[in-house]
Amino acid sequence: MAGYNRGDDAIALALVEGLRARLPHVHARVAMLTLGSIASTDDVTPFLAARRRPAGMLALIHAIACADLVIIGGGSIIQDKFGGGRVKGIIGYAWLVARLAALFGRPLITAPIGVDSITTDRAQQSAAELLTSARAIFVRDARSMANCHAIIAATAAPQPQMACDPAFALAGAAPRAGGPVILAPAFEDEYDELVIDIFTRAATQAVERLDRDVVVVSMDSRDDGRVARIVAAVPMPARARVGASYPATLDLALEVLRGGSALIAMRLHAMILSYGSAPIACLSRTTKTDAFMEDFNVPGTSIGEGTPAAVAALLVEAVASWPQRHEQAMILATRRTALNRFFDTAVALMTPQRASRTA
Numbered sequence: 001m002a003g004y005n006r007g008d009d010a011i012a013l014a015l016v017e018g019l020r021a022r023l024p025h026v027h028a029r030v031a032m033l034t035l036g037s038i039a040s041t042d043d044v045t046p047f048l049a050a051r052r053r054p055a056g057m058l059a060l061i062h063a064i065a066c067a068d069l070v071i072i073g074g075g076s077i078i079q080d081k082f083g084g085g086r087v088k089g090i091i092g093y094a095w096l097v098a099r100l101a102a103l104f105g106r107p108l109i110t111a112p113i114g115v116d117s118i119t120t121d122r123a124q125q126s127a128a129e130l131l132t133s134a135r136a137i138f139v140r141d142a143r144s145m146a147n148c149h150a151i152i153a154a155t156a157a158p159q160p161q162m163a164c165d166p167a168f169a170l171a172g173a174a175p176r177a178g179g180p181v182i183l184a185p186a187f188e189d190e191y192d193e194l195v196i197d198i199f200t201r202a203a204t205q206a207v208e209r210l211d212r213d214v215v216v217v218s219m220d221s222r223d224d225g226r227v228a229r230i231v232a233a234v235p236m237p238a239r240a241r242v243g244a245s246y247p248a249t250l251d252l253a254l255e256v257l258r259g260g261s262a263l264i265a266m267r268l269h270a271m272i273l274s275y276g277s278a279p280i281a282c283l284s285r286t287t288k289t290d291a292f293m294e295d296f297n298v299p300g301t302s303i304g305e306g307t308p309a310a311v312a313a314l315l316v317e318a319v320a321s322w323p324q325r326h327e328q329a330m331i332l333a334t335r336r337t338a339l340n341r342f343f344d345t346a347v348a349l350m351t352p353q354r355a356s357r358t359a
Contacts (some may be wrong), residue, residue: 002031002032002033002038002046003033003034003035003036003037003038004030004032004033004034004037004220005219005221005269006037006074006219006220006247006249006253006269007167007219007220007267007268007270007272007273008075008267008296009038009058009164009170009249009250009253010038010167010170010253010267010272010273011039011073011074011075011111011166011167011269012030012038012169013044013170013250014166014168014169014170015028015071015074015111015166016028016043016044016079017169018130018166018169018339018342018343019343019346019347019350020043020138022344022347023347023350024184024347026043026350027042027043027044027259028044028045029044029045029047029063029067030044030045030046030047031047031049031060031063032047032049033048033049033086033099034045034048035248036105036248036249037050037221037249037251037273038250038323039090040251044289045062045141046063047059047063049063049272050152051093051096056170056237060100060170061098063119064100064104064106065100065103065104065106067101067104067106067173068106068107068109068350069107069108069346069349069350070097070101070106070108070112070116071107071108071109071111071131071346072094072098072109072110072113072130072134072140073111073112073113073115073166074095074109074110074111074113074114074138074140074165074166074290075080075112075114076090076113076114076115076116076149076287077089077091077094077110077114077115077198078083078094078113078114078115078116078118078127078130078131078148079091079114079115079116079118079121079234080116080118080120080123080143080152081116081307088223090127091123091127091130091288092126094220095126095129095130098129098130098133098134099133101133102133104341107349107350108133108134108135108192109134109135109136109137109138109345109346109349110117110131110134110136110137110138110139110140111164111165111166111342112123112138112139112140112162112164112165112166112339112342113139113140113144114139114140114141114287114288114291115127115139115143115145115147115148116143116144116149116287116288117147117287118147118148118150118151124151128151128152128155128157129156130219131148131151131155131157132152132155132156132157133156134157135158135333135349136158136161136194136345136346136349137152137157137158137159137161137162138160138162138342138345139160139161139163140162140163140164140165141162141164141288141292141294141295142162142291142295143287143290143291143294144204144291145160145162152153152226152256154339155206161194161341161342161345162276162338163333163338163339163341163342164335164336164339165268165269165272165310165333166342167269167272167273168272168275168332168336168339169336170254170334171272171273171274171275171276171277171332172178172275172276172277172329172332173258173276173277174258174277175259175277176258176260176261176277176278177263177279178261179183179259179261180212180213180214180215180259180260180261181203181206181210181212181213181214181215181258181260181261181262181263181264181319182214182215182216182217182256182259182260182262182263182264182265182270182274182278183199183202183203183206183217183230183258183264183265184216184217184219184257184262184263184264184265184266184267184270184271185199185214185216185223185227185230185265185266185267185283186220186223186285186290187220187221187223187226188264189302191285192226193305194308195213195266195283195302196226196229196230196233196307197305197306198283198303198311198312198315199230199264199292199312200230200233200354201218201308201311201312201313201317202264202312202316203216203230203231203234203242203311204234204235204238205266205310205312205313206316207234207238207241207242208238208303208317208320209264209320210316210320211240212261212262213242214242214243215243215244215245215251215256215260216230216231216243216244216245217244217245217246217247217256217270218244218245218246218247218292218293219253219267219270220267221246221248221304224267227244227246228244229330230242230244231243231308232332233290242251242289246343248284248342253270254273254274257273257274257275257277258273258277259264259268260274260278261278262279262280262281262319262350263278263279263280263319264280264281264282264283264315264316264319265281265282265283265319266289266291266303268285268292270287271292271298272292275296275332276328276330276332278297278319278322279318279319279320279321279322279324280298280299280300280319281298281299281300281314281315281316281318282299282300282301283300283301283302283303283311284300284301284303285302285304286303290302291310295331296331297326297327297328297331298324298328299318299324300318301314301328303314303328337358
């Protein structure tokens, strides 16, 4: 589901581009939480898919009924933080999509998804039913692979395969040595004041210690107000060199990220889209960013590991140089090869459907 978050937009458009490279005339329907961040073109039709509204449900049903292939993902689809049954939460939405795909006889595949540890029996059952209905399961990291195996252990689900987040197809732009330091915070209420404190300090130190301009980017339209608070909290005279960016589309977000000479981020997809192009430091508070640091050789720390001043200093120091550059380039090449296997599998599932429609 794209719409609010530029990372989700990146996943959706990377999936479209990957399929189009193999099937030039493919047309994609992209389910959206809100319209505007992905443009409608001859190849892409964004549609509102709010399941609590009749029009949204009808649009979703129509899109699935007309599809040659249904792709779920590739963010953290298997998680029960916001509810884990067949109605509430992200699992509930994905479970509904899987049921509709089965009803209409459409093949279902997961884009390389994140799979968190499940905490309730109800979520375990919903996740197992969802994954069992897939024709192929791809996950994005080693922790997701282990969690996926635990969920499907007693089922007939296909064996999961490792790839990487689809947005890595958009990574690897040429480095930009003279650009600003980009900060990409993330907010979900619980740690908001701490996040603002740490990123305010990181912005100040990037100006004072690295002699760089700073841009704080909002990767989610719901974060705009809190990003503005970070900039406003930077003390003078450093504040004169700190600005904010509120990209409403993925193209604008890429322009900001690719213009930076370094990135300090909590947002996973800010890091993915900058990977291989600039030194990155990760401030982690979730399983997915912990896994990202481990799997992609990215330095950083967890949000509770030290005082805000110490954490900010560590993050700024981590992007002062880039010793991981060559290893990260090799990792990116390897993961893109795995991502190609996902696209090849998706096309193989689509081909019989397309053939039957034209027969």
